Every structure is written in structure tokens, then in C-alpha cells.
Amino acid sequence: MRNTMLIAGKEFRSYFASPIFYVVTAVFLVITGFFFALSVTRPAADASIRDLVSVSQFILWFIIPALTMRLFAEEQKLGTMEMLLTAPVRDTEVVLGKYLASLGVLLAMLLPTAYFPALLYWFGSPDSGPILSGYLGLILMGGALLTVGLFASSLTSNQIIAFVVGAGIILVLLFIDAVGGLPGANPPVFVQRLVAIFQYASIRTHLADLSRGVIDTRDIVYYVVLAAAGLFLTVRSLETRRWR
């Protein structure tokens, strides 16, 4: 635990020391801000952040791998991986530490977006429930996607490759439900089942309920299991260095 927090603290600080964090956060805020403004200034607009949440998931598609790409790739490039893996620290602690740091950074990035609901409270009276669950959804989803990016970063010493691989996996996870549109009307039962499985596997379908104020244990389990899977695979990926 001490090691985990030690690594998390070190990573967290080095995020704020690098320009990447500020640029990525600024990009994130520009895009979310733009879409938020668009969604609430059109006629008959809802005083809600639902559009903000659903836009955010597409922005996170490239924001998340941009945040995580350096985590392991840079260690390999700097050669510090050799120091880290020969220090008396478990692989799990290294992975968890880096994950916690990136989670902290994600939260730091989401924090300024509280300005948007604040505007809603200022100019109207939004329903607090969906705002809370929407943020819960974004954090859960972001937390799960971070592990995907972390895994991608553990595969290579090239940050660009880590970014591309991470964004690629996330893209698949985001749009895997789109296969539902492939079969025509009235597909046979097994195709419907297959489509249902793909739809369940999609990250987007699990954000729908959360973004409108309904917390379903299924969605939480999906995200938590996805995060656990990403962390598990990252640990295995590090571990293979020890015997490959």
C-alpha cells in the first residue's frame, strides 16, 4: 500500500509537471464547453448535463489514451522500468500506483467541468440526481478506460504506439454495439442474441442510464469488472517481462 501510494504520488506530481496534462485538459474543456453551451442555449433546452455526459464519452476516447500513454512507455524509454521492476515492489503495486495517479488526474480534469452544472444552478433549477449520476458514470467509465490505456502503455516503449493502441481498443469498446445495425429487419434469434451480447459489451450502453439519473448495479459491475480486467492484464503484461 505504501509503495502504491508512493508511486501514485510520484506519477501524480509528474503529470502536473508536464505540459501534456494542461494541453489535454484545455482541449477537453474547450470541446465539452462548446457542446455544453450548444446543448443548453438551444430553444426548449433541458437544464441538465445529459448532453455533456454523452459528448464526454466520445472526447474521453482520445483524452484517456493521451493521459495514459506515457505511464509505462516512458519508463521503458527512459530505462527507469529496469529500476522500477528490480526494486522490491510488486508489479501489482506499480500498476495500481500508476492507475491511481491517472485516476486522480482524470478527476482533476473533470473538476473544472463543475462550472457547467454551476451555470445550470445559477440560471435555472436543474435536477441534482442526474447530475450526480452523470458524473458517477463519467468517473466509472473513465476509470475503466484508463486501465485500457494503461495496458496499451505497458506493451510498448513508444508513446505514440501506446496512444494509437489504447484509442483503438477504446474505439472498439465504444462502438461494438454498432453491429446491431448490420442485420436487417427481423433477424433470426441467434443473431439477435449475438447483437445483444455486443450491445452489452459496449461502453456506451452502460452510460445511458447513468446519464439520466438511474443507477443500475449492472452498469457499475460492468465498469468495475472492465477496470479490474484492464489492471489484471496490465499486471500480466508487466509480468511477462520477467519470463519472456
Place this chain on the structure above:
Amino acid sequence: MIEAKGLTKHYGDFIAIEDVTFKAEKGEVLGFLGPNGAGKTTTMRILTGYIPATSGDAKVAGYDILTQSLEARQHLGYLPETVPLYTDMTVREYLRFVGKLHGLANGKVEKRSGQVIDICRLGDYRDTTIGKLSKGFRQRVGIAQAIIHEPDVLILDEPTIGIDPRQVVETRGLIKSLGGEHTVILSTHILPEVSMVCGRVIIINEGRVVAMDRPENLSNRLGGASRIVMDVRGPDREIVQTISKVEGVKAVHGENLGGRQRYTVEFRPGKDLREELARLVVNRGWGLLALEAQGLSLEEIFLKLTTREEL
């Protein structure tokens, strides 16, 4: 402190090291000498648990590096070939981080990072960002991070590479002073460095240990003894007598291979006896099946090493 038994590492078909076996006692400074690509780094990475051996075992401070990896790593300080530095941290931040990573308590970390900064003469740069340090100072930070937790075993991969001559001398002095308390393994491809710093040397070439001795003995051996291995078909006793009489031969060991004998002939160097021995055997009418010189490779290695000395 360190015990390696039959370490072998294959990368696919490429054999990086084969059957590397050695021991290092407490307080010893052991040099790994060999040309580039000889397998020094591979051996050190295996010892630190960074990569696993294909076969063979090793123990560090009594702990198996595979099955008790974490315990073994607790007793280990390691300076890899590429110095592992976070370029965005200051020297002190970095040393604190590494110290804590090795389990030093907060108060102890402060004390030790102060000490290693003094030992490695980094005092003027303690709050400098590592990215701005010159290569020599980075190397010192690398050594500092390896010793901050006072490990029993110190593994240094090419600690003097790429730094300027004055610093090389300092660094060597530093390493020498570390022996005694720590068991040090250091790798180098520079021959004089070994004799200056190490109590014992392992020479490694193309993945194999070719010699292991004290530096002065090695020098003797270089000028001392060489070997010829020859397979001969004929009367054993007669052959041994004949060969022993040859000028320069020190000892002959025979071994029956069934139908022929294998003789290992040790002789004083300075003269190549291969031609003479071959002529002798053939003239006597015995069957000369094979003849091979050993130990010349050692000479060749030394040749390679000495020519690359940068001093």
C-alpha cells in the same frame, strides 16, 4: 552473497549466455569483463530479476531470484546500463523516491539521501533537475540511487562508460571504497579497470565464462599457461612420455575415449606448440584425430579489451 548456477539465456535461437556459474563472497568486488555483446548485461539482468534465465538458478543474499524475487530484490542495488533517471525530478526528489521505493522510512530517507549526495559528490546539484545534469553527474546519481538503501549486493552495469577521464578515476575510487561493506559486481569491457577495482574477475565471451581468477593471476595466466587438446590413437603410456618430453610442456592429462585417447597438454606460453606436437605424433605413426588449441581465445579477448582501453 551471490551464487549463480548454470545460468543460460536463449532469445529464440540466439544464445545470450550459456552455463554461467560463479560465486561472490561478502565484501568482494567482482568484475565482469568482456567485449560488447558478450552477455554481461544479460547476466546482470538475470541476477537482478529483471529478466529470467531460460535455465539455471541464482541466489542473491541467500534468496532465489525467481521464487523469492521480492526478498532478493530487497538486498539489491542496481545500476543498469542506461542510467534510470526521471529527468523531470530534482536529484533530491529522485533519491528520496528511490529510497522510499526500497522501503526506507521517511526519516531514514532524508539522512541517507544526504549521505549518498555527499558520497557521490552531488552536493552542488542536489536541487537541480536531473534533465539538466551532464552525463557524468547522471552516472553519479545512478550510483547514488543504487546505494541509497545500503544494499548487501550492488550490481553495476558499465558504471564508467561515457564519462570523462577525471570522473572515471573518481568513480573507480568510489566503487572500490564500496567493497567491503557491499558485495559488488561490476561489468566493464576495460581491462585496466578490472585490475584497479576488482578483487576477482570473470571473463566472459560469447556468452561463456572463459576464465575466473584474481586479476594478477589472470595476468600471469595470460603470460603463464595455455592448453592444447588432442585426440590420438596409439599406445597411451608411450604417447604421454613422448609429449611430456617436448620442450615447454608442463603437464599432460590423459583420458580414454575408447579406441583413442584425449590429452590435455598444458605448456608455458610464448611458443605455439601445435605444429611440433602434430609432427611428433605423425612421425611416430600414431593416428592424430584432432588437435585444438585452448586458451588462445583468452588471449584474443584480452587483446580486444586492451585495444579498446580509452585511457
Place this chain on the structure above:
Amino acid sequence: MPPEEPTAKPPAPPEPAGAGSLLEFARGLSPVLALGGVAALIVAGVIQLVFADLSLYAFIVLGIGAALLLAATAISFDAVKEALVGRRGRYGLNTIIMVSAFLGLAIIANFLAGQYNRRFDITTGRQFTLARGTVTTLAALKSDIQVTGFFAPDTNALDAALKGPAEDLLAAYQRVTPHIKYRSVDYQVRPQELARYALNQSPPVLVFETPERVQPVFGRVSEAGLPQFVEQDLTGAILVATGAKLKRVYFTTGHGERDITDAGDLSPGYGLIRRGVEGDNYQVQTLALATAKEVPPDASVLVIAGPKSPFLPAEIQVLDAYLRRPGRALVLVDQETPEELLALLKTWSIAVEKGTIADPSRFVNPNITDVVPLPSGHPVVARLDTVFLPRAVALLPASEKLAAALAACQQGSLADVNGSLFQLCPLLVTTPNSWLEKDPSQTPPKFEAGKDARGPFAVAMAGIVFGPPEGAGRGAATNQDKPTQIVVVGGTDFAANANRGLNNPQLFLNAVNWLAEQEHLIDVPQKPGGLRRLILSPEAASWIQWSSPLLLPALVLALGALNWWRRR
């Protein structure tokens, strides 16, 4: 170990070159076989997962895969042995097993989560939690209902705003029953589909359709003045489409009762209450007592909502006859309620004491005459702790004897008065600090001992009467009969359109549901407008437009620059 070759066999001839190359060939083939085997295993898994009815084939493919793997292993035994037993192989195999086991666990966890999920609706008013009435209706569905949503979200902002919430609602329906089929049609793109239904109102609309019936649902005007699709309407449409008969609620007219056609936002009319009643799946009709010889036999509930002008004796007769049927009535009374009606109520056990109740302990600012009475435990009011009654009058048992009927309510029993069985339950009660102000001109109202009566007062009451009110003679009435049920509320403004906030409409609806014996609807609070519209002034809009995308990023970049500067 047995000898490898039988002794009788002649020495093995040198291996012909052909055999060797054959073996070599087979070795080269073994990775292909192994790959095929793994592929077959995966295919088998997919078949088993997806085509549950083809599991025989799944096992056949599984067998083929296993056979291929075995063959590959046999051909290149040494390589496989090395790969599995060598240090690298052991670790590799270990990792593969761990990863597979983890994936298996992950799938099981998700599967279990799907089977035993719980949903928490944290929106105000539990917007996405279906009413119990809806759930029972849906659960009872036996055949499919095709729902078609006509929206033109690309061309019409209103449609775009309504489509999502409507579809969310239908998705919630679909989670309860497989019988709701939904598709959406853009009526701008395919107007002919909409024309098929010949609707008399313009879209957006949801059309509920069974082979026998078609029922359209339009958006309801909500608080903010914009329409939205409401669960009650949708469930009602399902009932209509499946041919269920709706209960009827009659509102009397002709004595200055509140107007149920007046839906004005701030008006004293009852138009919005009427919609609420309709939303709970009743048919609402008016009844002109003067011309009616009787209350229609299909009346489930009769509502007399704040009459002002006198009733004719014949009308009182009609009402009395209805109650004796036995009937169910909701009567809202106030200062101006004519004496004839009060007399009728008195014969049916509830007396009204005029005046205005003031309650300094519980009121809605700033009028202490807008009292917020406390609910009793009665099912009609159990969850309504925020009803406010402006200018309420007090309700009492009609006689000393009937006080026993009040006690009976607390014990959950019935009081026998002259052979008829009575129960009188106060629904809403003011605090002991309240008083009944007799002087309407006094502002602010002050308690004057001797003139004003001290509380607490009942301001809403539910009465149950088995048998005729004047008494049925000893032992004549039993609680096996259906009783007459009356709810009297000592106020009329509370249900007006203008006062529809808090739980006020729900008190009215609960009373109707209780009288109509639709108890399952009582517990479901009417949802306040689910959508909260944002009404922005041009200045506010432009502030949001500029500050949202620019202000925050500028701050973050400035922070970054500062940090960079400091590190330099």
C-alpha cells in the same frame, strides 16, 4: 518399460527417405492443426453461447477441436513438451490459464449482475421508476402492442426535446414486458405512415396499436408550459389498446362548482386536476344534477367540487339516493358551500364548521391561513406531508354518538350506531396551536378567546357507512355489504390549478383512487415535471456561450504556463 519392438520382428530397415520427409511434412503441419484446434474450440464456445438450441453441434465441434489439438501434440510431442514444461512454457501456460480464468470470472460476474441487478432512480420524483399501476398493467399484457413514435427531431426542436425522454420511458416499459414493440418514424420523411392513422392532433405522437385498436398519445402540457409524454397517458393508452374498460368519475355541475375545463396555469379552475384523474386511467365526465334523474350507474366516484349556489331538494334527493346505492363521493367544501349540501353531509355523519382555520405552527408563507395540516396514517394521506389547504374549514363528527366512529378508526374497527356501522377517519389534522377564525375581516387573524375555537381540527375526513345513515335497526347492517364511502375535504382552493404545487394534486387523486378502490395507485405520487427547462435571457445565453468553451481552458493553460515558468 516394455520393449519397443517385438523380438520376432526383423531388424528395422533403414528409414526410407520418403517416411522421413513425411514426418517432416507432418511436423510442419502441426501448427496449422493446433491453430485449427483452437479455432474449433472457440467456434464451439460461440455456438454454445449464441445458438443455445444447437448445443449438439457445439459438442461435435468441441470434439473435433480436441482431436486436432491432440493430433498436433502427438506429431510434435517434443516441441509441445518443451513449450509446456520448460520454464518459459510453464510461465506462459500459467499466464494463459490465469487470463482465461479471469475472463471467465469477469463474464460470470457480468452475467450474475445482469440476473440480480438493482436499479436506483435518483431523479427528483423518481422519473424513471414506473408507477405500480403501470407495472401491474404491463405484467398483465399477453399479446404484443406495437408502439410507433412519430418524431421529426431533425427539423423540429420540440420533437428533438421530447423524443429522448419518451423513448426512455418506453425502454423502461420494455424492461418489464417483452410485449411492447417500439419503432420511431420521422413523419417529415415518411408522412404517409402518419397519415394512415388520421389523427386529429399534430405530432409528435406515440401511437399504441393492437390488431383491434389504435390509441394515440400526445404530449401533456407540464408546469413549464411545454408538452411532455407522461407515464399515466402511456399506460392509459395501453389499457385502451388492449380493450380494458376505464372507470368513470363524474363531476357535478350547475352550482358554481370548480370548472374542470379550465386548464389555466394560475386560475382557480380544476382543469389540471381533471388531467391528473384522467392520467390515473379514469374517464372524466360532468353531471348536471338539475336535469339528471339519477347519478349514472357506471359512476365509480362522484365529485362535488366547491359548489356555491343552492341545491334543489330534488338534487339533494338524487345525491342521497346515490350514496345509499351505496355510492362513493368526494366532496370539497368551503365557506360558500350551500347549507343543503352541508345538511346532506351531516346526515351522512360529517358536520362542517365554517370559519377560516389559522395555524401559526404549520403554514405556507406568508399566510397563516394557508395551513399545512399533518397527515394521519390513513392510506390516502400516508405519504402526503406537504399538502396545504388555503382557507380551510373544520370537519367534525355529526353527532355525539358518531364520536365513537372516530374512535373506531383508530382501532381499525366499526362503530354500531342504531344498527348501521360507521367509521370516521380524520385524514389531515391541524396542530393544537391552530384556531378557527370567525371574523374574516381581521387581518392578520388573531386568536380571541371566547370568539374563536381552538384546534386541533380535522380538515379532511374519510367516512365509511354500512347501511342507511339514519340506522338500519338492530343488527341489520353488516360489514359484508359494500359501504358508502365519502371523503370530505374542508377546502376547495387546494386543488385549483394555481395551487398544484407540493402534494396538493396527490391528495385529490389519492382520495379518488381510494373511493374507486384503486388502492394500488394511491401510493404513486404524481411526478412533477420531469424535464426542467432552462429559460435563459439573451445575456445569460451569451455568457454561457462564451464562458463555457473559453474561460476554463484559458485558466488551465494559464496555470500550465505559470507552472512552466516556475520550473524554469
